[in-house]
Amino acid sequence: TAYLNITQAAGLATESLSGHVGQRIRWARGMAQIFRTDNPLLGKGLSLMQRICYSNAMLHFFYGIPRMVFLTAPLAYLFGEMHIIRAEAALIALYALPHMVLPNIANAHLQGPHRHTFWAEVYETVLAWYITLPTTVAFINPRAGKFNVTAKGGLVEKTHFDWGISRPYLGLVLLNAAGLLVGFGRLFWWNTFETGTVLMNLMWTLFNLVVLGAALGVAREHRQVRLSHRVPARLPVCLLLPGGHTHRCETEDYSLNGLGLRLAGPLQLAPHAALKVLLFAGSQEHAFPARVTARRGDRLGLSFGELDLAQQQALIECTFGRADAWTHWNDKYTSDRPLQGLTEIIQLGAAGYRSLGRAWLQSARQGMAGWR
Numbered sequence: 001t002a003y004l005n006i007t008q009a010a011g012l013a014t015e016s017l018s019g020h021v022g023q024r025i026r027w028a029r030g031m032a033q034i035f036r037t038d039n040p041l042l043g044k045g046l047s048l049m050q051r052i053c054y055s056n057a058m059l060h061f062f063y064g065i066p067r068m069v070f071l072t073a074p075l076a077y078l079f080g081e082m083h084i085i086r087a088e089a090a091l092i093a094l095y096a097l098p099h100m101v102l103p104n105i106a107n108a109h110l111q112g113p114h115r116h117t118f119w120a121e122v123y124e125t126v127l128a129w130y131i132t133l134p135t136t137v138a139f140i141n142p143r144a145g146k147f148n149v150t151a152k153g154g155l156v157e158k159t160h161f162d163w164g165i166s167r168p169y170l171g172l173v174l175l176n177a178a179g180l181l182v183g184f185g186r187l188f189w190w191n192t193f194e195t196g197t198v199l200m201n202l203m204w205t206l207f208n209l210v211v212l213g214a215a216l217g218v219a220r221e222h223r224q225v226r227l228s229h230r231v232p233a234r235l236p237v238c239l240l241l242p243g244g245h246t247h248r249c250e251t252e253d254y255s256l257n258g259l260g261l262r263l264a265g266p267l268q269l270a271p272h273a274a275l276k277v278l279l280f281a282g283s284q285e286h287a288f289p290a291r292v293t294a295r296r297g298d299r300l301g302l303s304f305g306e307l308d309l310a311q312q313q314a315l316i317e318c319t320f321g322r323a324d325a326w327t328h329w330n331d332k333y334t335s336d337r338p339l340q341g342l343t344e345i346i347q348l349g350a351a352g353y354r355s356l357g358r359a360w361l362q363s364a365r366q367g368m369a370g371w372r
Helices: 017-037 048-062 064-080 089-111 119-140 163-190 192-218 309-318 338-371
Strands: 236-240 246-254 258-262 274-281 284-296 299-304
Touching: 017 048, 017 119, 017 163, 048 064, 048 119, 064 119, 064 163, 064 192, 089 192, 089 338, 119 163, 119 192, 119 338, 163 192, 163 338, 192 338, 236 258, 258 284, 274 299, 274 309, 284 309
Parallel strands: none
Antiparallel strands: 236 246, 236 274, 246 258, 258 299, 274 284, 284 299
């Protein structure tokens, strides 16, 4: 095999958090089953690096238990005054802080163009509760469970907060918030003789609350207005107008249902006017029936008419099947800076709590209206 550092294809993701969680539960369970039944560390014919590579891909999905421990560990001290590490806070910081800071700096240097610091914390937090039990059961009994393909192509019809999927995060938020309040009591009254230990656990709990707030923000589903995803791209287009004239322009984006165009000059078109769109696949020209759906200045929105199978194939060749279809998909992606990544997570955490507050108020109003 050979690795080509060029994006060749793209795929549909799940439309909702609940769909994504269900998909990753199946992935995690499948990896745990493979690790038990076909362990790469023990397989024949693999090099050492191959064993490490395959094992890393499978063991990655066992982060559920460590992540749950991380989200609750400081509560052992804040609630029960249990010292989970028998050492002075300053000594722990001396060993732990370089271990936490330096890998993040190294990752930002190596992976900065592709991923941002601290976002893995949010991602693992969102999934940890849901994959812990399936991976544990599959590791014990690899024949348990079954695999189903995740449904895609749906539509989120209205903005809403997913109370069901966020229930574990809400419970963890309440536990950590209560721990934070108890911690302030220990800081000023009960445990003044070990201020460093109290402060360390308070900072740990505060970070957990930020990450959990970000997880709550992900649980707010936003309304989708399109069934088909639009891909930004500049492609040459020729419009064949009802009167027989042509108008050359270019696309701003495209989907399987329509095009967004930027006009090259003035063009008189009636609302909902029918026309033909000429697109190009190499030297071949293809015509597609379309109708005007929107007009704003020099921008024009078109939706395709009824396409037969041959036209659908031609449309894919002209758009998604182009060799350069995904060349510039991440041009606007900014390189990572660790402090910027931390700021992003803090902002997302604050937005998550605002979303929770708005959803709670809306639910309370609806409940009061129904009671009346």
